[in-house]
Amino acid sequence: MDVFSDITGIRSFVKNQKRKGKTIGFVPTMGSLHDGHLSLMKLAGEKADEVVVSIYVNPEQFGPSEDFEEYPRELELDLEKCQKMGVSAVFTPSDEMMYGPEKFLKIEVNDLNRYMDGGSRPGFFEGILLVVNKLFNIVAPDVAVFGQKDIQQFIILQQMVTEFNHDIEMVMNPIIRANDGLALSSRNAYLSEEERQKAPGLYRSLQYIEKQISDGVDSPKLLLDHQKSELEAKGLKIDYLNVFVRKTLTPAETLIKKEQYIIAGAVWLGETRLIDNILIEF
Numbered sequence: 189m190d191v192f193s194d195i196t197g198i199r200s201f202v203k204n205q206k207r208k209g210k211t212i213g214f215v216p217t218m219g220s221l222h223d224g225h226l227s228l229m230k231l232a233g234e235k236a237d238e239v240v241v242s243i244y245v246n247p248e249q250f251g252p253s254e255d256f257e258e259y260p261r262e263l264e265l266d267l268e269k270c271q272k273m274g275v276s277a278v279f280t281p282s283d284e285m286m287y288g289p290e291k292f293l294k295i296e297v298n299d300l301n302r303y304m305d306g307g308s309r310p311g312f313f314e315g316i317l318l319v320v321n322k323l324f325n326i327v328a329p330d331v332a333v334f335g336q337k338d339i340q341q342f343i344i345l346q347q348m349v350t351e352f353n354h355d356i357e358m359v360m361n362p363i364i365r366a367n368d369g370l371a372l373s374s375r376n377a378y379l380s381e382e383e384r385q386k387a388p389g390l391y392r393s394l395q396y397i398e399k400q401i402s403d404g405v406d407s408p409k410l411l412l413d414h415q416k417s418e419l420e421a422k423g424l425k426i427d428y429l430n431v432f433v434r435k436t437l438t439p440a441e442t443l444i445k446k447e448q449y450i451i452a453g454a455v456w457l458g459e460t461r462l463i464d465n466i467l468i469e470f
């Protein structure tokens with residue numbers, strides 16, 4: 189497995205592979221890898237000949253009061269995991285390598301970021317679009333794999349690929365969960381033992397809402413209010429919990445047959461913010 193911290197290194201690796209007729213599957217990550225990330229790498233390996241992973245904690249997607257400094261970093265362990273997964277190359281740039289001293293340009297999101305994480309985290313998706321746009325230009329993969337865990341990210345990036353004409357196939361991997369249902373996340377490492385016990389409550393609420401909707405409830409407001417108070421009573425502080433239209437990422441008042449929806453929530457457990465979602469068709 190090759191490890192490159194410079195852009196020229198990863199670029200010439202990819203060029204060499206392409207010259208040999210190989211396709212490239214790309215998995216961008218912020219490291220502190222868990223089984224969710226590893227399942228993305230496995231899928232990338234099924235979709236392409238060679239897998240390239242990037243490990244980069246992107247400062248541009250963290251707000252001033254967010255956890256950029258505390259975000260877990262464990263590069264040596266991550267590289268071992270990538271090697272075990274049969275990854276061909278890992279790109280681990282520094283901030284200096286990714287961003288010059290001055291930035292004259294930025295990417296703006298006009299829509300699709302009004303609700304969900306976009307509503308709660310101003311600038312978050314602009315930061316993600318900026319870094320993924322750069323990574324796509326650096327790595328130039330044939331296929332890129334992202335997780336459903338961050339479904340709004342996937343949908344906005346898919347739009348970027350379409351509007352900015354990246355010649356890349358976008359693939360979404362399902363959410364990988366712990367045995368008790370908690371979606372795996374690098375941030376789960378922040379949870380105390382007591383918080384970790386409470387954490388699967390979010391997924392249970394989403395499942396309950398999913399069940400009610402598949403039983404025919406077409407206007408979810410009361411259901412959502414009830415689940416919000418249940419979660420708050422258990423000590424999970426609601427950031428948002430709602431049913432969103434898959435196409436527009438706006439809240440759904442009344443559900444329409446054959447339309448796709450995302451039941452999604454974000455909660456705070458102490459200092460830790462957890463997100464999760466379920467995709468459904470009504």
Ligand code: AMP
Binds near residue numbers: 336361363365
């Ligand atoms: P991150 O390192 O958190 O930026 O995540 C890198 C990629 O892994 C993103 O595409 C995430 O959506 C995906 N990912 C994170 N957690 C999970 C999970 N539990 N299951 C599937 N994919 C995940």
